[in-house]
Every structure is written in structure tokens, then in C-alpha cells.
Amino acid sequence: MTTTAPPVTRPSAGAPDLSRGALSLRRRLANQIFLGLFVVAVLVAVIPLGLVVWAVISRGGSVISWEFLTADIPNSFRRSGGGVGPAIVGTLLITGMAALMAIPLGVLGAVYLNEYGKQRPLARLIRMMADIMTGVPSIVMGLFIYSTWVLLFETRTGFAGSLALACLMLPVIIRSTEEMLRLVPDELRQASLALGARKWRTTVTVVLPAAISGITSGILLAIARAAGETAPIVFVVGITSSTNLSLFDGENTALPAQIFRNASQVFEPAQERAWGSALTLIVIVLLFTIVARIIANRFAIKER
Amino acid sequence: MTTQTQTGPDPKTELSSRGGGPRADRSFQVLTLAAGLLVLAVLALILITTTREAWPAFREMGLRFITQNRWDPPSEIFGGLAFIYGTAIVSLIALIFAVPVSIGIALFLTELAPRRLRAPAVTVIDLLAAVPSVVFGLWGVLVVAPKLVPIYQWIHDVLGGIPVIGAIFGQPVGSGRNFMTAGLILAIMITPIITSIAREVFDTVPRADKDAALALGATRWEMITGAVFPHSFGGLVGAVILGLGRAMGETIAIALIIGSSTQITANVFASGNAMPAVIVSQIGESTGTFTAALIGLGVVLFIMTVIINTAAQAIVRRAEIRMRGTAS
Numbered sequence: 001m002t003t004t005a006p007p008v009t010r011p012s013a014g015a016p017d018l019s020r021g022a023l024s025l026r027r028r029l030a031n032q033i034f035l036g037l038f039v040v041a042v043l044v045a046v047i048p049l050g051l052v053v054w055a056v057i058s059r060g061g062s063v064i065s066w067e068f069l070t071a072d073i074p075n076s077f078r079r080s081g082g083g084v085g086p087a088i089v090g091t092l093l094i095t096g097m098a099a100l101m102a103i104p105l106g107v108l109g110a111v112y113l114n115e116y117g118k119q120r121p122l123a124r125l126i127r128m129m130a131d132i133m134t135g136v137p138s139i140v141m142g143l144f145i146y147s148t149w150v151l152l153f154e155t156r157t158g159f160a161g162s163l164a165l166a167c168l169m170l171p172v173i174i175r176s177t178e179e180m181l182r183l184v185p186d187e188l189r190q191a192s193l194a195l196g197a198r199k200w201r202t203t204v205t206v207v208l209p210a211a212i213s214g215i216t217s218g219i220l221l222a223i224a225r226a227a228g229e230t231a232p233i234v235f236v237v238g239i240t241s242s243t244n245l246s247l248f249d250g251e252n253t254a255l256p257a258q259i260f261r262n263a264s265q266v267f268e269p270a271q272e273r274a275w276g277s278a279l280t281l282i283v284i285v286l287l288f289t290i291v292a293r294i295i296a297n298r299f300a301i302k303e304r
Numbered sequence: 305m306t307t308q309t310q311t312g313p314d315p316k317t318e319l320s321s322r323g324g325g326p327r328a329d330r331s332f333q334v335l336t337l338a339a340g341l342l343v344l345a346v347l348a349l350i351l352i353t354t355t356r357e358a359w360p361a362f363r364e365m366g367l368r369f370i371t372q373n374r375w376d377p378p379s380e381i382f383g384g385l386a387f388i389y390g391t392a393i394v395s396l397i398a399l400i401f402a403v404p405v406s407i408g409i410a411l412f413l414t415e416l417a418p419r420r421l422r423a424p425a426v427t428v429i430d431l432l433a434a435v436p437s438v439v440f441g442l443w444g445v446l447v448v449a450p451k452l453v454p455i456y457q458w459i460h461d462v463l464g465g466i467p468v469i470g471a472i473f474g475q476p477v478g479s480g481r482n483f484m485t486a487g488l489i490l491a492i493m494i495t496p497i498i499t500s501i502a503r504e505v506f507d508t509v510p511r512a513d514k515d516a517a518l519a520l521g522a523t524r525w526e527m528i529t530g531a532v533f534p535h536s537f538g539g540l541v542g543a544v545i546l547g548l549g550r551a552m553g554e555t556i557a558i559a560l561i562i563g564s565s566t567q568i569t570a571n572v573f574a575s576g577n578a579m580p581a582v583i584v585s586q587i588g589e590s591t592g593t594f595t596a597a598l599i600g601l602g603v604v605l606f607i608m609t610v611i612i613n614t615a616a617q618a619i620v621r622r623a624e625i626r627m628r629g630t631a632s
Contacts (some may be wrong), residue, residue, distance in 0.1 A: 238352070
């Protein structure tokens with residue numbers, strides 16, 4: 001590691017400046033073109049994002065009103081007016097219930113992987129399977145709940161949707177939480193153990209609190225993703241046009257399902273409701289994402 | 305590296321019994337283990353229950369379930385080849401567009417971007433991943449598809465006469481709901497995931513390799529082709545395959561945009577259908593063997609994505625190990 005002081009005053013920019021005049025035109029052009037293409041790639045990704053957001057805001061913004069957010073869903077696609085109140089309630093209830101199931105299980109699973117299992121074969125297997133489970137398409141998760149819960153009880157309920165979303169969130173929470181637990185310095189654990197605390201006490205009162213903001217931010221991102229999931233919701237939750245506050249009794253609905261149903265209609269009022277629902281859903285998802293961001297950033301500062 | 309003895313003093317050296325005694329410790333460990341095992345249980349249950357429900361269709365159709373191109377629910381004939389083809393072609397189109405863009409973004413972020421541009425650029429890509437797929441579907445079907453029809457028509461007019469290429473760019477459907485539009489929207493949706501993995505891969509390239517290339521007089525592009533690409537090839541393949549896995553499972557956007565017609569055609573401007581889209585759009589009004597067949601499509605999809613994801617992870621892990629080997 002004996003690095004002699006570089007003769008140039010700008011070590012990072014180094015070589016290009018030195019030899020630019022000596023470069024052949026072909027090499028200089030190739031360099032410029034490809035570096036330019038990277039910038040183009042970023043623009044290519046940014047433009048659709050801008051267009052989607054603009055379309056949703058401009059078309060959905062005019063639809064949104066207090067009535068739209070609270071009123072019942074009209075029975076006919078052709079009829080204008082009404083709202084998506086039941087779908088908003090449904091989304092919050094179904095996603096909330098899913099979070100309630102997936103968060104404790106996910107965090108406990110992560111505790112096993114990082115505090116007990118570590119590199120044992122079983123832990124590695126679970127880790128690998130969690131990664132595979134993350135990649136399982138949401139529609140397959142929906143079919144899984146459909147062929148167990150829905151066919152077993154012969155009713156579509158909000159809870160079935162919660163189960164499907166919980167299955168989707170579980171591996172995401174496990175892996176993000178494990179990542180965060182790994183960042184907790186071992187000295188904290190050793191100090192706690194040295195003070196005579198048992199391992200479970202150390203984990204619950206020292207390790208988890210130390211990583212809590214990172215864990216929370218990972219969980220919020222998982223919830224945001226689940227709230228936007230449509231495929232499993234559509235056929236395990238059913239459909240309703242009035243608010244159903246019960247997750248176990250009767251069919252329910254959610255914002256993504258409403259967007260899906262209305263988007264394929266040719267009738268103007270239905271399409272308007274789809275755009276309004278899309279704006280509402282994006283706002284909900286963005287709220288979660290932004291809160292997760294803020295929490296994660298604060299964590300990063302505390303780490304320094 | 306295999307022993308993990310530095311995790312602290314052995315908890316068995318009991319000095320105090322505060323915290324409920326050894327039984328509490330034991331039960332907490334069992335509790336966490338149970339939560340971990342839940343992952344294995346769910347994965348196994350997915351395979352078992354869906355296969356069981358799909359069994360009538362599998363028994364009825366046998367291998368023709370995935371080799372026959374005839375999907376005729378009233379006469380109980382379920383050959384899903386057209387949907388497998390649709391899934392493959394849409395995913396392929398999505399990869400063709402998404403992979404170069406993602407690698408470009410990842411290289412921009414790791415090699416080119418000034419430090420203060422990096423954070424906002426990452427945020428934008430993350431936001432792209434945060435937009436729910438149904439919103440992309442809504443945008444695709446109501447805004448993008450109609451706008452693309454004249455462009456498809458123009459491409460068809462220009463290239464339609466050439467023998468092989470003409471077959472690929474055939475007469476576009478009037479609604480614009482076709483393989484191409486679905487693939488394009490899908491490309492937007494899988495770009496964030498490929499980008500984030502590619503970025504991680506590029507970050508593992510040793511500083512020394514890059515500096516060495518620059519010191520030898522390479523331009524930045526030559527440094528990327530000479531030092532970055534050879535080092536990260538395996539990881540990039542993994543990233544692409546993971547993107548493919550994501551693309552294959554995407555349901556709602558495709559269901560809205562692909563046009564829902566059962567056909568196998570080379571024409572990318574024709575409408576078709578894909579496995580997840582068929583399931584979600586037809587399971588509502590299905591009964592008996594029809595439902596079994598739809599769940600069967602899910603089983604096929606599940607097995608395909610599991611194989612693809614396992615392969616991708618194996619490739620990424622092997623690439624990582626190899627990289628660490630050369631770096632040390």
C-alpha cells in the first residue's frame with residue numbers, strides 16, 4: 001500500500017486530461033457517444049415516469065372530490081358520479097391486516113436468520129427460499145390463497161386478500177430486516193450479554209431497537225408495494241359497492257381492483273373513476289414511500 | 305470464515321437468571337425458527353395446493369396442456385401454448401428495451417454521475433418502482449396504446465415488405481393493444497429492478513482495476529469495456545434473468561394491454577395473451593375443469609419463475625464469489 005504521490009494535481013480525473021490531445025478521433029468519438037448514451041438511458045427512464053405521473057394527476061385531479069373519496073361505488077359503469085369510498089376503506093383494511101400478520105413473522109424470521117441461524121445450512125436454505133419467494137409472481141400467491149382459503153370456506157373475503165398480501169410481504173420484510181440487523185455492531189450484543197442479559201432479552205431490548213428505523217423503513221416499503229398489488233386482490237376478495245368494514249364477513253374491494261375493473265371499460269365515467277382511483281392509490285403509496293425514505297435517512301445520519 | 309465464534313461470550317455461562325431462565329431463551333429461539341420455517345412451509349404449500357387444484361386439468365390434458373395451441377373452455381380443451389408463447393414474447397420485448405437502458409443508467413450512476421446528481425437519480429428510479437403496476441396498465445391502455453398505433457402503422461409500411469422482418473412487423477391492430485405495447489410498458493416496470501442489481505454489480509468492480517485502465521491511457525468508455533464489463537458479466541446475466549422472472553409474473557398491466565386473443569403469431573403488432581393475464585381475466589367466470597386449467601397455468605408459471613430465479617441467484621452468487629476471489 002505504498003502509494004507514491006501522483007504527479008498530477010487532480011488524481012481522480014487523471015488520465016483523460018493528460019492525453020486528450022493524443023487520442024485518435026475514433027476513440028474520442030466512441031467515448032463521447034457512449035457516455036452520452038448513458039445520459040440518454042437515464043432520460044429514457046425518467047420520461048415515462050413523468051408522463052405517467054402527469055397523466056394520473058391531470059386526469060385524476062379533476063375527478064377527486066370529497067364525494068369521490070367517500071361515496072359508494074355506482075353499480076353501472078355508465079353512470080357518472082359516485083365514488084370509490086369502499087375501495088379506499090378496503091385497501092386500508094386489507095393492507096393493514098396483511099401488515100399485522102407479516103410484520104411480526106417477518107421480523108422474527110429475520111431474527112432467526114441473523115441471530116441464531118447465521119451460516120448454518122438451514123438458515124442458508126431459508127434465506128435462499130425467501131429470495132425465491134420474493135420472485136413468486138403475485139398472481140401465483142393469489143391462486144395459492146384461492147385454492148386454499150377461498151375454496152375451503154367457499155367465500156371471498158377481505159381476509160383472503162390480506163393473506164395473499166401477507167405472503168407477498170413476508171419474504172421482503174425478512175430480507176430487509178436481516179440486512180438491518182446485520183448492521184448492528186456486535187459490541188452492542190457483547191455488552192448486553194456481558195451484563196448478564198439473556199440472548200432473547202439482548203435481541204428484544206438491544207439489537208432490535210438499535211435497528212428499528214431501518215426495519216421500519218423496510219416494512220413501510222413492503223406495505224407500499226403490497227397496497228398497489230392487484231392480481232391477488234381481484235379474485236380472492238370479490239366485489240362490493242358499499243363499504244364493508246368486516247374482513248371476515250362478505251366480499252370486499254380495493255383501489256387496485258377498481259382501477260383494473262374500470263380501466264378496461266369504454267365508458268367515460270368508468271375511465272374517470274379509474275384515473276381518480278389511480279391518483280388516490282399513488283398518493284397512498286407515495287406517502288408510505290416518502291415516510292420510509294425520511295426514516296431511513298435519519299437512521300443513516302445516526303449511524304455516522 | 306466458517307466458524308462464528310466472535311459473536312460474543314457464550315451465553316451458556318450463566319451468571320444471572322434475569323429474563324425468565326433458559327426456557328425463555330429456548331422458546332424465543334424456537335419462535336424465531338418457526339417464523340423462518342414458515343417461508344419453507346408457504347413455498348411447499350403453494351406447490352402442493354395449486355397442483356392439487358389443477359390436477360383435473362393436468363390429468364385431462366397431460367403434456368398437451370403446454371404443447372397444444374387450443375384453448376376452448378366450452379369443449380373442455382385447455383392447451384395453453386399460446387399463452388406461454390405470449391408470456392415469452394412479451395418478456396423478450398421487455399428485456400430488449402429494458403436491459404440496455406438499465407445498464408446505461410447503472411453505469412451513469414456508478415461511473416459518470418457527479419456525486420450530487422447520484423441521490424436524486426436513484427430516487428427517481430426508486431419512484432419508478434413504487435408506481436403500482438395497475439397504474440402503468442391504466443396509462444398503457446388509455447394513453448399509450450392509442451398513441452402508438454400510427455407509429456406501428458408507419459413501421460409496418462416501411463418494413464412490411466421485407467421477407468422475415470415484415471412478418472415480425474405485421475399489420476398492427478387498431479386498438480394498439482398488442483405484444484409490443486405490453487412489452488414496452490413491461491420494460492418500464494422491470495427497469496428499476498435490473499438497474500438496482502446492475503448498480504450493485506458495478507460497485508463490486510475494484511477501484512484498482514479501473515484506475516489501472518485509466519492510467520494506461522484508456523478513455524472512460526474503454527475503461528468500462530476493458531475493466532468493468534469483464535468483471536461484472538456474470539452478475540449482469542443474473543440481473544437480466546431476475547428481470548425476466550419479474551417480467552414473466554407481471555399480470556395486471558399485461559392483462560389490460562395485451563389485447564386478449566388466443567393466437568401464436570410472429571407479428572409483434574398483433575394482440576395475444578399471456579399466462580398471468582389469462583388467469584386474472586378468466587378465473588372470475590370459470591368453474592370445474594376450467595378453473596383447474598387456470599390454476600394449472602399458475603403452476604406452470606410458478607415452476608418457471610422458481611427455476612429462473614434460482615438460476616439467477618446461483619449465477620449472481622457464483623459471480624460474487626469469483627469476484628471476491630480475484631479482488632483479494
